[in-house]
Amino acid sequence: MNEAITLIQRTPGSDEVTRRVVLAGLRSIGQAEFYQANAVDIHPEAKFVLADYLDYNGETLLDHEGHRYRVLRTYRDGQALELTVVSASAEEAML
Numbered sequence: 001m002n003e004a005i006t007l008i009q010r011t012p013g014s015d016e017v018t019r020r021v022v023l024a025g026l027r028s029i030g031q032a033e034f035y036q037a038n039a040v041d042i043h044p045e046a047k048f049v050l051a052d053y054l055d056y057n058g059e060t061l062l063d064h065e066g067h068r069y070r071v072l073r074t075y076r077d078g079q080a081l082e083l084t085v086v087s088a089s090a091e092e093a094m095l
Contacts, residue, residue: 005048007059010095017095022055024048024083026064044072044084053081061092068093 002023009018027047048064050056053076062069062085069085070092076082 003048003064006063007056008061008063008095009057009059010061018059022050024050027082029084042072042086044086045069046085048083048085050081050083052079056081056083061088061095 003026004021005024006019006021010016011018025048027049029044029047033044046064046069048062056074060071062071062083068088070088071083072086073084074081075084
């Protein structure tokens, strides 16, 4: 199922913020990945899969259904790109 997400990037050295909407599939974090990450105090919440890695330009934040996330890691699988996300900090949520 495709979900609309908003990718957000702050331009380094300025207050300019760029936002753009793309479609992505929503996936849950696997059990093994969840427990391995929690063992080192990282709490991934979801994965968003972009059908084309070219839809991603290194954005560090994303919005989905009113919730702000920080991109923790990206993983390219062929043409697709998987974004693993965690909840954004209070500062990041204000952008």
